[in-house]
Amino acid sequence: MRNRIAVILTTLAATTTVTAVATPASATESKITAVVTTFQADHRFSNAVTYDTDLVPAGALAGVGVETSEKGTVTELEVRGLVPNREYGAHVHVKRCGATGEAAGPHYQHVQDPKQPSTDPAYANPENEIWLDFTTDAQGAASTRSEVAWTFGDRRPASLVVHEHRTSTAEGKAGTAGARLACVNVSF
Template identity: 60%
Template sequence: MTVRTTARWALLGALALVVTACGGTSGSGGAAAASERQVQVSATFAQGGGGPAYTYDTALVPAGATVEVTSAAADGGTTTTLRVSGLQPNRTYGAHAHTKPCTPAAGADAGPHYQFRPDPVSPSVDPAFANPQNEIWLDVTTDASGAGEATSTVPWTFPPDRRAASVVLHEKATATHAGHAGTAGARPACVTVGF
């Protein structure tokens, strides 16, 4: 009886070691997986309610045009891809991650560009802050059918308490020179993204 009990305890101990060892390996992989964040939004631009994608200027972003945003954080960086279709053909749109979600009312409601290292001056037009390493810039040029794709990779990940909340399409390509850095004109469309 004592031998059998001891043998059972030894077997249970060995199993616990195997489970712990596997759990440790899985746990560290799980921790790595937990630090990687992936987001995907696919939507159709519409006027008015519904969301998450709104058009405020149907000449530049027709109702019914589509948008997809994917964003993945891994290894200390963030890669974001913007895909659009149904926009004006052969045109460049500025596009950036912004601080607030979109509303049906106006593109201005999405707030300023998200900056990893915020500019103390607002609006931010200093290239030391308004640049594609400190912000997520996704300027996209459409083809003859009005489709396009752009990707941004930045060397940082969003802090848990301060994330971007949308991607805004602008009427023109993003300026890079001092005093105008980061500007891209009006905001004809916006899509809410849970970065």
């Protein structure tokens, strides 16, 4: 699976805003969705918005690839042009990006925590959510990947949010990763 998503992201990265969907011919084949876009300071002009231009500069690139199959869901994130040598958190969220980071709503959870916002590690964990934490290299680039053993049903996420720091797993803080720095709309 990784090679197919990586090829799509690499191929699409030459453009500024592209969305591609490969639909399966049969139920046993996988479905791939990919979006490559440029972060802008205004959510009305791009599929990707930055809320903190110091940590996610306008003009930085994001590529998100999602592959679903009977085995589960693989999600990959590639970024370029962020702050070099810095840790970030990233998660899939339930709503589309908006004027503020809060517009994206809470993290998408396969099994929803009845108490929101969820900080219970029984729900807020990388097996029940899609976590894509990453550390940029000296050029401000990074790539990361999440694999979960489930697919989306009728309830689907709508965005990927980049956060201020790596995701906590501590009791009462599980799933938290600081401020919402940027957001990418994705048709999962």
